[in-house]
Structure formats: C-alpha cells, structure tokens
Amino acid sequence: MTLHGIHVIDTGFVRPRFDAAYLIVHDGGGAFIDCGTNHSVPRLLEALGDAGMDASQVDWLILTHVHLDHAGGAGELMAHLPNARLVVHPRGARHMIDPSQLWAGAMAVYGEDVMEKAYGRLRPVSAERVVEAPDGHIVDLRGRRLRCLDTPGHARHHLAVYDEQANVCFTGDTFGLSYREFDTAQGLFILPTTTPVQFDPEALHASIERLLALKPEAMYLTHFGRVENVERLAGKLHEMIDAMVAIALEAEDSPGRHAQLVLALTGLYATRTAEHGWHGNRDELMHWLGTDIELNAQGLGVWLDRGRKA
Template identity: 65%
Template sequence: MTTSHGIHTIDTGFVRPQFDAAYLIVENGRGAFVDCGTNYAVPRMLTALDQAGLTPADVDWLILTHVHLDHAGGAGELIAQLPNAKLVVHPRGARHMIDPSKLWAGASAVYGEAVMVETYGHLRPIPAERVIEATDEYLVDLAGRPLLCLDTPGHAKHHNTIYDSRANVCFTGDVFGLSYREFDQDGRPFIVPTTSPVQFDQKELHASIDRLVALKPAAMYLTHYGRVEDIDRLAADLHAQIDAMVELAHSADKTSQRHDILKDLLADLYLGRANAHGWSRDKPALVDIIGMDIELNAQGLEVWLDNQKKAA
C-alpha cells in the first residue's frame, strides 16, 4: 500500500495480485474510499484503514466510479461496516446498489450462480437513505478536501471519474484504460482501453478521455492497476487503440467466426504495441496476462457492432 497526498492504494486481491485496486483518501483524520472490489476485499479495506490510523467510524464516504462488480460488488458489505459513511454513485448506478437483484440476475445469466458466489459473494443491498446520486460535477467534501465527480461515459453510462484537486489526480475507474505493471519498461507504463460489455461508446470514450486530460492532472489512479503518469502519451495511445479496435471489430464482423477472430486480432494489436513499447515477450505470455480483458473487450465491441446495426 503506497501513500501520496494521503492516498493509499489497496490491492483488493481480485483475480491476481496488482490486478484490481481500490483507494483510501485520508484528510484531517477522515477517510473516503474510492471503489471497493468484491465482498472478499472487505477485510483488506478494513486493514487499510487500520494501517492508515483510522477506524471504520472515521470513514465519511465510499465513492464508486461505476457499478461493475470488480469495482462495486463489495459496496453493501463494506458500507455495513462503516457506521457513518454514505455511498456516492452515478445516478444510473444508484438503483443497482439499493436493489442489486437485477445486477445479480444479469451477471448470473452469463456466468452462472455458483461462479458468481465464488467470484463476488452475494450482493448486499444498501439502504436508500445512505445512497447519494452524484450528478456531473457533484462535489464530495472530505474534511474540507474537495472531490469532484465527473460524468465520464464511454466505458459505461453509469461512470464517474473523481478529480482530487488537492493532489491534482483523477481516480478513473475504467475510462482511462488498463495498465498492468507487468508491462512497465524502465518505469514507463503501457496502456490498453477497456471496451467490456455492454455500454462501450467510441465517441463518448474519446470525449471522456479528453475531458480528463484537459484537467492537466499529475497522475491517474486506475482500478487496473495503480498510479500512472505521462498522461498525454497514455491518452494518445488510448485514442489510437480505440479507433484501431473499432476497425478490427468491423473487419471481424464480416467473418463467420467473429468472436474468435476478433479476439485474435486484438491480441495481435496489443502484442505489436507492447513490443514497440519494449516488452519483449510473446503472444501466449501476453494472453496469459490480459486474456480476460481481451475476451471482455471483444464481447463489448460485438455488442457495440450489433447496436450500430440496429440503429442504422
């Protein structure tokens, strides 16, 4: 757990080490969590509090970037441990935190009930009176430290980025992509967009990235994974890859094995860029690290393709 400007990075333990992060911001003896991982991360969140010298009663806020379960699955269990905290969430996500049954049913239909319980644990509802809907530019006050919620769609329609002006950093959830430390070269991060289903939107994602870059932050804190700097280069890489991924999706759409071909094309795209970045390993090694993301990116692009056809 690293600390800068009172910001603590918490490895939630989801999937593998340094895959899924949550954050604790400490100001004047008060705390705010940004994202929380799954139910199984709750002990890690409470340990992080203890290590920061806080108790559960010292936490005022749990702020969600969005309600995908690797970010928000443990929100109900965590809030139950934080007697004074309110949940801050995008208006489109609030109802799923108050009544997570539809969220659970939708994911269970894809993955199966047993896998859902094993992966995330049962989702616990959050009392409506403890939920705050954060519209665009909603300001969270953490003991005098402003945390600004910015509506940043493109990855999901229920996505907020949290801008911390005190530290001049953004907590970006998934809208500023994925950057795993295994790909770092001489401290330089490598980044990949995330288009996981079901609400990827090319134009909105470009616009959200530009909105964050315009703030001129010193760093981005990604859920997957950790703090990254060199923002202008990473943003340019994201923009280029988003358009390249859309082109690959269109090309795969003309084939009979769309999903498998698209996955292979995406892996080749990321491998070429990783190798150009200085990462010298091969395609199987890349798939071993980001195979899950390639699968989800392919699925999200396919949903987007099909939606484009319906709208035409």
C-alpha cells in the first residue's frame, strides 16, 4: 500500500520484512530514505520502475545513520543515480566519503567472507555529492519539505526525517523494531535496539519524545514498515528501555555478564511477547529475535563499560 507517495521497499537483507528502505515520489522527483546493502540496489531500482520513474529523477538519498543495514549500499546506489545527492548526519559524512573505517570495524566482528556475502564491498561517495544535515536541515524534494532531526540514543550520528506534507517520520532505529511476525489482535509489538556501540538510554528516551511531539500520523521504521498508534508504541518503548537498562545494571558486576544479559533479555522478550498475545515457543522467539538479543546484549555491555555513557 502506497500512501502520500511513499513506497515501502523490502531490501531483502537477512529475511523478508526485516529491513526496509523508502522511496518518496513527489512532483516528478524522488528521494530514497536508507538503502540497505549493495545487494539491495537492484530492488531499489526496480521500485523506481514500479513507481514509473527512472534513476535520473531521483534527487536525494537520505541516510538515517551509517550502520551497514541502512547505508551499506549507499555508494553503489549513488553510482546509479546521476543527479542525486546524499544527505547524512554530520558525524556520518566522512564514513560515506571514505568507508574504510566502517568496513574494517564490521569485518573485525564478522570476518571478510561474511562481510562480502552479507553486504558487498563498500563503495565511496564523492565528497561533492555529500550534504551534511545538522539538526533542522530541510531537504527540498521539489517543494516537499523533509526535515532532518538529530535523534541520538541508538547512535550519535542518527537523524530522523519528518515529512511535513505527509505528517510522518522516518525513524531509522530510533523508534525501535517491530517485526510483523509478532503482530497479534493487540496490534504491533515493538522493542528498542541497543546495538553497539553508542547506546544512550537518556538520549533515546528524549529522541522518542521529540518525534512524538510532532504528533505524526505514522512512523516508518527500517525494521519494519509503517506503524501507527504511535503514542501507545512510544509508551512500550520507554518501558522496555527502562527494563533493559535494569537488566544491564543487575548484570554489571557478574563474571559471566554477557551470558547473563542474553538470558535475561530472552526472558524479558518472552514475557512481553506472551503478554502481547503471541503464542510462539522459545525456539520460535530465538529464530526471530536471536540476532537482536545478541546485539542488544553486546550494546548494553559496551554501555556499561563506558561508564553508562554513550
């Protein structure tokens, strides 16, 4: 379903309905928001064709942040968009111009074989095509104002995009994760992401409230899709952030801290999904959330090691 000229694109990363990019079409022009990986680029170009557009009509690629599931394919996509400029938080711009540090950091975690298979080799973007977007920066899509908002908490280089015409926000990872596999009669299930390495609970609480204050009709999450009833979801996010912080603090001095964090987060999500009316078993929970549990535990550990600072 396309609303307000906004097209949801499944990038194909990891599994169906896991990782989204967006195409906004307005007055003959287009703007992508996030782009997935190199392997996602054919899907984004196909979405352009489905929208009746060609690559020359795309004016902008806007990145919410430079984590590779959001921005890994930026250089490859920009090579196909002759007239587009790339918009990114000032803290992230250098990583788009020279992605070697991004690659090295991720390769240290995953290894070169996994990196090549999951993301593809990162391609730089020419500096003259990169636009830094400080807080409040307006991207003009042929008269349609897309306002960039500094929204730290998940990452210090994170921005959200407020589409003033549609009254919706593109939230990257600031407004959490909501997988369709957990939808029930009670609605959508949502949880925060504390992926390493810049989790900051106070900043994340504040960023969620900042987005909520806009009174948007909906949020567009990278993971995954359009979500409505945003006040209820924001309340759930706040509760879960506090619960996850409490788990981290309880495990802080444990000799087996990471294992304790993984176990406690698994228990927390099992309890909350059951309360939400989801009837899957523990194996199914781990199938859908196992990677998130591992990354969230790592991120909480980094936060503790940094003295509970971002």
